[in-house]
Amino acid sequence: MSDKIERILESVTKPGRYTGGEFGCAEHKSNAEVRCVFCFPDVYEVGMSNLGMRILTGRVNELPCAVCERVFTPWSDMAQALRKEGIPLFALESGTPVREFDVFFVTLPYEMCYTNLLETLDLSRIPIHSEDRAEEDPLVIAGGVCCFNPAPLERFVDAFFIGDGEEAIAEIAQCVRDAKRLPRAEKLAKLAEISGVYVPLHNNGRTVRRRIITDLDAAYFPDTQIVPFIEIIHDRVSLELFRGCTRGCRFCQAGMLYRPIRERSPEVLAKQAAKLIEATGYDELSLSSLSTSDYSRLTELSEAMKREPILERVQYTVPSLRVDKNLGDALESDIRKASVTFAPEAGTQRLRDAINKGVTEEDAVYAITFAAASGISTIKLYAMVGLPTETEEDIDGLAALINKLAYEAKAAAKGGGHRTPKVSVSIAPFVPKPFTPFQWSAQQTFDTLLARIYRVKNQITNKNVTVHWHDPKLSRLEAVFAVGGREAGGVLEAAWRGGAVFDGWPELWKPAVWDEAFKSCGLTPAELVSNEKDVSAALPWDFIDAGVSKEFLWSEYQRAVKGETTPDCRSGCMMCGLEQRKVCANAGDC
Amino acid sequence: MRAIVEFQKLDRFIGHLDVLRSFQRTILRSRLPVAYSQGFHPHMLVSLASPTSVGQAGLAEYVDISLAEFAEEEAFLKRLAEASPTVLPPVRCRTVLDSHPKLMAMLRTASYEIAIDEHADEIARVAETLWASEAYSAVRVSKTKTREINIRAMIHELSAENGKLRARVSFTEAETVKPDLLVETLCKIAGVDVPHTKITRTGLFGEYGGVAVPLIDM
CATH class of the missing domain: 3.30.70.580 (Pseudouridine synthase I, catalytic domain, N-terminal subdomain)
Known part of the structure; x- marks a missing residue:
C-alpha cells in the first residue's frame, strides 16, 4: 500500500473498510489470464454480508485462469480524500486500481444503490457511460435482481446478466479470456451469446431468458468465506436453505423471480455448515432463504446438523422468521429466539386477500401469543401502505390490528411469566416491481403515502409499540428505478452529478438534489410511477423471459382486484409459466 | 497452562x-x-x-x-x-x-520506531540534547486530567537516524509516555511544527535485574 493511501486511511472513518488482508481472501494469482473485480455498490460492512457476492467471487476464484478481487463503494470521507489526492479507487486484495481489471462485475440487489454504482465507476476513473469506455477499460457487467429491468442503467452498464449466476459467471470469465485479443465491441458480442446475458449494444430485440439452476445440491457453494477484521452487518456463516418461494404474495418480486422453489438437502447443508464453521472459526450460523420456516425438512436438517461434532458450539440465527403455524416447530428447534418477525403486511382480511398474503388475523394472534408466551423479547411487525386497492378502512384496520397484537402479546407474556415484549412496527410504502402482478399498478403519491403512514401511527395507542417508517420520498425513487425506463437513467445521472450518493443512508440522503435532478430532466416521479398501466402497455422489461408468464401475472392482478386468493403452489400447480421450463418439481401437467 | x-x-x-x-x-x-x-x-x-x-x-x-x-x-x-x-x-x-x-502486570516499557516526515535533522539534534539532560517537564493530557511529568525520567533509550526516532519509554499504569507526546516534546524543544509520523511499536518489555527483557522471556 502506498504512503499516500496510508495517509488517507489515517483520517477516514473505519479504515478497515479499505485495507483487505482478511483471512480467506483470494490469493494473488500472477498467472491469471482474466482479472476480475467484483463490486458491491454499498459500504464494506453491507457488501461483505451478502451471500451472493461470496458465492460468485468464490466461483470465479475457483477457475485456474481467473482471479476475482473485491471493491465496495467508499464512504463520502474516503471518496473525497481519493479525489483530492488524485488516487484512483483500488481493489482490496492486491491494491490494483480497479480500472486495470478486465471485468468489473457489479451486483445490483436494490435500486437505492444505483448512485453508488456511478460513484464507484467514477472513483475508479472508468467512464460512467458505456459508449465512452476505451478498449482498455474493464467490461462493466451487472447482475442481481435489479437487472430484470435494465432500462434505467443501459447507458452505464455494458452487459447485464439475468438469473442465477453461479454457472454463468464462470462462463463469462472464460468468454472474456477467449476474447481477450478482440476489440471491445466484439468481446461484448461474444458475451451476448451466453444464455442469460443481455448486451444493450448487441441485442436487436432478442428475448433474454433468465438462467435457472435446477439442482442446488449440485451447484457451486463456497467451502470457506472471508472473515473480516471489522464487524460487518451479518458477521456469521450463512447457508442458503433454498431458493424461491411458493406463497405467491402479489407484491413480492423475489417470490416471483426466484421461482421455482429449489431446496438443498439436509445432508448437503449440514456438510456445508461443518466445512464453513471449520474453515472460518465463526460460532454463529445463519439459515437464510426467503422464508426459512417454509423449508420442508427442518427437523431432518436439525438432526443432520447434530451429527456434525463441530457444530456443537454453534448458535443458529434465522434472518426473517416468518411467523405462522410453523412457528412452534421453529421455536422448539435450536434457533436463537431473541426476536421474531411477523409480516401481516395489511390490516384487513380483504386487503390481505388482495395481495395474496395468506395469513388471517387468527394466525397473527396465534403466532404473536405463542411467541410472547415463550419469552420472546422483541416482536417485529412489517406492514405496507399504498397497496393496490387499499382504502382508508384498510389503514384503520392496520392500526387496529397492531394495537390488538400488542395487547395480546402483553397478556400472553404475563401469562407465561415473562416481561412484556417490545413490539416494533415497520411501515413501508408499496413499491411496484417488475415481474410481479402489481407491475401494472400505480404507486400512491408522496402526500397520500405520508398521510397514510401518519393515519396508522396516530391510531397506535399501545405504549409498547414503536413505529418506524420508510421515507415515502425514497420509496417514490425506488419505484422510479424499479419500473422506469431509460429516462430514469438521465435522472440518476443528474442526481449523482449533483452529489447524490448512498441514498439509502439517512445521513447522506439528499432529497433536494433529487428534486433538482428531476427538474433538470423535465420529469416528475408522478409521471413515471403514478399511472396505472394497461395490460396492452409495453413494459421496458418485456424482452426478458423471467419464467413467470405475463398472462399469469395479469390474471393474478385481476384476481387481486376482485379480492380472490391464489393458494400456495405446493398444494397444486398454478401454471405460473415455470412449468413450461420443466424446472419446477411442483409443476402440474401442461 | x-x-x-x-x-x-x-x-x-x-x-x-x-x-x-x-x-x-x-x-x-x-x-x-x-x-x-x-x-x-x-x-x-x-x-x-x-x-x-x-x-x-x-x-x-x-x-x-x-x-x-x-x-x-x-x-x-x-x-x-x-x-x-x-x-x-x-x-x-x-x-x-x-x-x-x-x-500486563509485568509490563514496564515499550519501544517504538517513529518515522518522521519533516524536520528530521532538528528533531534528531534535540533528541540527543534531551537524552543528555537530567530532567525535562512535559504536560500529559488525559481524558480526565492534565498533569506535568518529568518526561526524561520515563525515557530509557532514545536515538535518531535516517529520519527515524527509536525510543524505549515507560509503559505502566502510573508512568506512560505515548510516542506522540515524545514527538511533541521534541518538536517543542526544537521549535518546529509537529510533523506527520508513522509509529511502529517494536517491543514490550518487563524488567529483570535492571535490564529490559521482552515480555515473552520474563
Whole structure:
C-alpha cells in the first residue's frame, strides 16, 4: 500500500473498510489470464454480508485462469480524500486500481444503490457511460435482481446478466479470456451469446431468458468465506436453505423471480455448515432463504446438523422468521429466539386477500401469543401502505390490528411469566416491481403515502409499540428505478452529478438534489410511477423471459382486484409459466 | 497452562478489539485446546498484553491464551500460524504455568520506531540534547486530567537516524509516555511544527535485574 493511501486511511472513518488482508481472501494469482473485480455498490460492512457476492467471487476464484478481487463503494470521507489526492479507487486484495481489471462485475440487489454504482465507476476513473469506455477499460457487467429491468442503467452498464449466476459467471470469465485479443465491441458480442446475458449494444430485440439452476445440491457453494477484521452487518456463516418461494404474495418480486422453489438437502447443508464453521472459526450460523420456516425438512436438517461434532458450539440465527403455524416447530428447534418477525403486511382480511398474503388475523394472534408466551423479547411487525386497492378502512384496520397484537402479546407474556415484549412496527410504502402482478399498478403519491403512514401511527395507542417508517420520498425513487425506463437513467445521472450518493443512508440522503435532478430532466416521479398501466402497455422489461408468464401475472392482478386468493403452489400447480421450463418439481401437467 | 504468543500486527489500521476477535476466530480455526471461562456464557480465555492504537503497527505484540490441555510449543505455533490471517502472523510461542504472572502486570516499557516526515535533522539534534539532560517537564493530557511529568525520567533509550526516532519509554499504569507526546516534546524543544509520523511499536518489555527483557522471556 502506498504512503499516500496510508495517509488517507489515517483520517477516514473505519479504515478497515479499505485495507483487505482478511483471512480467506483470494490469493494473488500472477498467472491469471482474466482479472476480475467484483463490486458491491454499498459500504464494506453491507457488501461483505451478502451471500451472493461470496458465492460468485468464490466461483470465479475457483477457475485456474481467473482471479476475482473485491471493491465496495467508499464512504463520502474516503471518496473525497481519493479525489483530492488524485488516487484512483483500488481493489482490496492486491491494491490494483480497479480500472486495470478486465471485468468489473457489479451486483445490483436494490435500486437505492444505483448512485453508488456511478460513484464507484467514477472513483475508479472508468467512464460512467458505456459508449465512452476505451478498449482498455474493464467490461462493466451487472447482475442481481435489479437487472430484470435494465432500462434505467443501459447507458452505464455494458452487459447485464439475468438469473442465477453461479454457472454463468464462470462462463463469462472464460468468454472474456477467449476474447481477450478482440476489440471491445466484439468481446461484448461474444458475451451476448451466453444464455442469460443481455448486451444493450448487441441485442436487436432478442428475448433474454433468465438462467435457472435446477439442482442446488449440485451447484457451486463456497467451502470457506472471508472473515473480516471489522464487524460487518451479518458477521456469521450463512447457508442458503433454498431458493424461491411458493406463497405467491402479489407484491413480492423475489417470490416471483426466484421461482421455482429449489431446496438443498439436509445432508448437503449440514456438510456445508461443518466445512464453513471449520474453515472460518465463526460460532454463529445463519439459515437464510426467503422464508426459512417454509423449508420442508427442518427437523431432518436439525438432526443432520447434530451429527456434525463441530457444530456443537454453534448458535443458529434465522434472518426473517416468518411467523405462522410453523412457528412452534421453529421455536422448539435450536434457533436463537431473541426476536421474531411477523409480516401481516395489511390490516384487513380483504386487503390481505388482495395481495395474496395468506395469513388471517387468527394466525397473527396465534403466532404473536405463542411467541410472547415463550419469552420472546422483541416482536417485529412489517406492514405496507399504498397497496393496490387499499382504502382508508384498510389503514384503520392496520392500526387496529397492531394495537390488538400488542395487547395480546402483553397478556400472553404475563401469562407465561415473562416481561412484556417490545413490539416494533415497520411501515413501508408499496413499491411496484417488475415481474410481479402489481407491475401494472400505480404507486400512491408522496402526500397520500405520508398521510397514510401518519393515519396508522396516530391510531397506535399501545405504549409498547414503536413505529418506524420508510421515507415515502425514497420509496417514490425506488419505484422510479424499479419500473422506469431509460429516462430514469438521465435522472440518476443528474442526481449523482449533483452529489447524490448512498441514498439509502439517512445521513447522506439528499432529497433536494433529487428534486433538482428531476427538474433538470423535465420529469416528475408522478409521471413515471403514478399511472396505472394497461395490460396492452409495453413494459421496458418485456424482452426478458423471467419464467413467470405475463398472462399469469395479469390474471393474478385481476384476481387481486376482485379480492380472490391464489393458494400456495405446493398444494397444486398454478401454471405460473415455470412449468413450461420443466424446472419446477411442483409443476402440474401442461 | 497458558501459551504466550508473540505476533506481528502488520496492518496498522486494525483496532485492538478487532485483533482480539481475530485471535478468537484463529484459535477456533486452529482447533487448538483453548480454555473457556466458567458460567452461563463461557468465553474463550484470550487476552492481549497491551492494545496498540489504530494507526500503529506492532512488530512484537503478545497474546495470552489459556489452554485446556498440554500443548507443545512448536506444534502449537505451527497450527496457530496456519490458521492466522497474513497480516497478524504469530512468530514465537512459549508455554507457561497458570501461576505465571499476567503479561500486563509485568509490563514496564515499550519501544517504538517513529518515522518522521519533516524536520528530521532538528528533531534528531534535540533528541540527543534531551537524552543528555537530567530532567525535562512535559504536560500529559488525559481524558480526565492534565498533569506535568518529568518526561526524561520515563525515557530509557532514545536515538535518531535516517529520519527515524527509536525510543524505549515507560509503559505502566502510573508512568506512560505515548510516542506522540515524545514527538511533541521534541518538536517543542526544537521549535518546529509537529510533523506527520508513522509509529511502529517494536517491543514490550518487563524488567529483570535492571535490564529490559521482552515480555515473552520474563
